[in-house]
Amino acid sequence: MIVDAAWPVVVQAYLRAVLVDRTHLLLLSFAPGWHLLDLQGDPAFYGLAPEAPDGLRSLQDLFVGLPLDRDQDIPFVELANGRSAHVHLVADRDAFHVLLLDAEEARSHERVQQQLVHEAIIAGHAKSKAIGQLKDIRDELGRQRSSLEEANALKNALIATLSHEFRTPLTSIFGYLHLIERRATADATAAQALQAVRRSATYLFALAENLLEYGRGESSGALLNAVEVDLGALLADVEGMFAPLAEAKGVRFRATLAHDDATAPRFDEVKLRQIVVNLLSNAVRYTTRGEIVLALAWRDRRLAVDVRDSGIGIAPEFIGQVFKPFNRGAQAGSKGAGLGLSIVRRLVDQMHGTLALESEPGQGTHFSIELPSVAAIAAGPEHASTLRGRRALVVDDDADVAQLLEVLLEDLGFEVRVLGDAASAVARAMDESPDLLLVDVELPGLSGNAAVYQLRAQGYRGPIVSLSANATTDARDASLRAGANHYLTKPLNLERFVAVVRRAVGEGAKEAT
Amino acid sequence: MTPLTHKVCMLGDFGVGKTSLVARYVRSTFSDKYLTTVGVKVDSKEVALPGRDPLKLVLWDIAGRSALDAPSTSYLRGASALLLVADGTRETSLNSALNLLMQSRSTLPDAVAVLAVNKLDLVERWEVAATTLSELRRSLPVFETSALSGAGVEEAFAEIARRLPG
Numbered sequence: 001m002i003v004d005a006a007w008p009v010v011v012q013a014y015l016r017a018v019l020v021d022r023t024h025l026l027l028l029s030f031a032p033g034w035h036l037l038d039l040q041g042d043p044a045f046y047g048l049a050p051e052a053p054d055g056l057r058s059l060q061d062l063f064v065g066l067p068l069d070r071d072q073d074i075p076f077v078e079l080a081n082g083r084s085a086h087v088h089l090v091a092d093r094d095a096f097h098v099l100l101l102d103a104e105e106a107r108s109h110e111r112v113q114q115q116l117v118h119e120a121i122i123a124g125h126a127k128s129k130a131i132g133q134l135k136d137i138r139d140e141l142g143r144q145r146s147s148l149e150e151a152n153a154l155k156n157a158l159i160a161t162l163s164h165e166f167r168t169p170l171t172s173i174f175g176y177l178h179l180i181e182r183r184a185t186a187d188a189t190a191a192q193a194l195q196a197v198r199r200s201a202t203y204l205f206a207l208a209e210n211l212l213e214y215g216r217g218e219s220s221g222a223l224l225n226a227v228e229v230d231l232g233a234l235l236a237d238v239e240g241m242f243a244p245l246a247e248a249k250g251v252r253f254r255a256t257l258a259h260d261d262a263t264a265p266r267f268d269e270v271k272l273r274q275i276v277v278n279l280l281s282n283a284v285r286y287t288t289r290g291e292i293v294l295a296l297a298w299r300d301r302r303l304a305v306d307v308r309d310s311g312i313g314i315a316p317e318f319i320g321q322v323f324k325p326f327n328r329g330a331q332a333g334s335k336g337a338g339l340g341l342s343i344v345r346r347l348v349d350q351m352h353g354t355l356a357l358e359s360e361p362g363q364g365t366h367f368s369i370e371l372p373s374v375a376a377i378a379a380g381p382e383h384a385s386t387l388r389g390r391r392a393l394v395v396d397d398d399a400d401v402a403q404l405l406e407v408l409l410e411d412l413g414f415e416v417r418v419l420g421d422a423a424s425a426v427a428r429a430m431d432e433s434p435d436l437l438l439v440d441v442e443l444p445g446l447s448g449n450a451a452v453y454q455l456r457a458q459g460y461r462g463p464i465v466s467l468s469a470n471a472t473t474d475a476r477d478a479s480l481r482a483g484a485n486h487y488l489t490k491p492l493n494l495e496r497f498v499a500v501v502r503r504a505v506g507e508g509a510k511e512a513t
Numbered sequence: 514m515t516p517l518t519h520k521v522c523m524l525g526d527f528g529v530g531k532t533s534l535v536a537r538y539v540r541s542t543f544s545d546k547y548l549t550t551v552g553v554k555v556d557s558k559e560v561a562l563p564g565r566d567p568l569k570l571v572l573w574d575i576a577g578r579s580a581l582d583a584p585s586t587s588y589l590r591g592a593s594a595l596l597l598v599a600d601g602t603r604e605t606s607l608n609s610a611l612n613l614l615m616q617s618r619s620t621l622p623d624a625v626a627v628l629a630v631n632k633l634d635l636v637e638r639w640e641v642a643a644t645t646l647s648e649l650r651r652s653l654p655v656f657e658t659s660a661l662s663g664a665g666v667e668e669a670f671a672e673i674a675r676r677l678p679g
């Protein structure tokens with residue numbers, strides 16, 4: 001009896017209602033081996049079907065690993081029909097009983113309370129994280145703003161200077177040229193002179209336009225517009241521009257060309273011209289006696305540009321300053337805007353070349369530049385030789401992109417393997433440790449970032465380059481946080497791709513040692 | 514033949530995705546609605562491993578806790594294995610999982626333990642560093658999982674099954 005028979009009948013009935021009916025007590029008695037002996041209560045209330053072969057399997061599962069000869073109490077068990085019950089096992093000599101007491105109301109109450117607390121904690125965590133990120137962003141924006149303001153002030157000063165110093169006299173020159181050319185002249189020498197003036201003025205105007213681009217940022221300027229260059233024509237043009245100017249000062253001007261390579265030179269012609277013109281402008285400006293020599297040599301897919309003068313030279317303490325923008329005073333008697341050599345340095349860097357300067361005050365200056373052909377930048381012999389035999393694994397689900405990457409990497413000397421999904425790439429990379437792993441971020445299923453994270457979490461230390469069409473800083477940071485060494489955006493900038501691949505593989509080699 | 518049955522307890526802080534991992538593993542379902550587990554929910558799944566008799570895993574999805582209290586400890590009794598679950602986006606949940614592992618050792622000194630770091634689909638927001646997991650792998654099997662996509666889920670449970678006596 002669940003209640004004492006000596007108690008008043010109404011109390012017994014009340015207690016029965018409270019303890020049995022309200023809790024929907026279900027009593028199941030079992031012999032060893034879970035053979036059901038007796039059942040009291042409504043098993044369907046708990047989603048149990050004792051008559052079905054596996055109808056009590058979920059109850060049995062509850063006691064896996066537990067001794068059935070000792071009382072057990074498992075509170076708040078969610079049963080197959082979603083109801084919650086307190087489940088008790090009562091040992092009884094050779095048998096045992098399982099009691100189920102409804103706990104749904106208590107569970108619901110508890111769940112509401114816990115849910116609120118947990119959601120508040122999770123929201124608090126997300127909030128503090130977001131506040132931290134916002135603070136970082138605000139600090140970064142502040143820093144960027146200061147540097148942008150500084151850069152912008154510099155740029156505005158430059159543009160204002162150039163607008164006035166270049167455009168105004170050029171407008172005047174073009175105007176008078178037009179007037180003079182309208183007067184037909186039979187004098188061949190005069191006509192040639194006018195052509196030379198127009199040619200020089202035109203080039204000066206183009207140069208001014210290029211200088212105005214100085215403040216427009218590195219990225220756009222860094223793209224090379226490669227064409228086949230007629231070095232003979234280039235030499236003749238600059239000779240036509242500068243020889244008269246030099247000779248007018250009593251300075252000899254010589255220009256030579258050595259064309260020892262059968263292949264056609266491919267360069268960004270505008271940039272190449274700017275380099276030569278700036279160097280010669282400098283030479284003519286600071287040379288009052290002796291000679292100026294321009295020597296172009298095309299050999300081994302490299303163009304050597306040498307400009308040598310016998311001018312005033314540069315004092316050793318100013319050598320390091322001549323390549324800085326707005327440098328006026330590195331050379332005595334400087335009259336220019338102080339931009340010429342800084343532009344030369346920038347253009348040489350953009351063209352992946354090298355620049356050397358030798359100078360002695362009173363004796364002259366020698367600029368020596370070497371520029372690789374644009375074709376050689378993508379797949380030059382030095383890259384191929386250092387990268388030949390290296391293994392690259394490309395993971396991209398876009399067959400066209402994957403093929404492009406494969407071709408580019410093979411041109412660089414890699415042995416390339418291509419996979420279309422991240423999961424198999426993780427296994428393959430762990431297995432083969434390629435020298436380079438290129439992973440698209442937007443892969444179906446497991447994302448590229450997740451794959452990179454998994455690899456790093458498994459101790460993979462090889463170089464990884466992530467590729468994505470998403471050019472935002474957030475996307476880049478997410479990839480780098482996941483463990484990529486480099487992040488490239490699509491469409492690919494060929495030069496940047498090659499530079500990043502080289503750097504990545506170089507870093508990997510360093511790390512391996 | 515009745516397969517050998519083992520009790521596996523899911524242990525971890527609240528909101529790390531224990532219930533979702535079980536739902537993904539047992540029923541191949543996922544819901545992004547968070548519903549706190551109160552008490553325990555028991556599911557089961559048979560596992561067939563190559564070269565071994567099938568096993569039945571009885572999965573105890575226990576309410577999330579950062580530390581073991583008396584009721585949670587009582588749920589652990591009889592367990593052969595623990596799947597410790599952490600949320601990669603909350604580093605504290607990894608500490609909780611490791612803390613729970615240490616606490617459970619007094620009740621279950623020999624239980625198989627595997628760590629699942631969940632929410633791989635949100636890897637961009639993870640606070641848990643890859644190097645941390647790389648270090649942890651020296652002492653216990655670690656799986657990055659996503660109950661949403663299913664990544665790593667099957668593998669984590671299979672690892673438990675592999676380590677259980679057949």
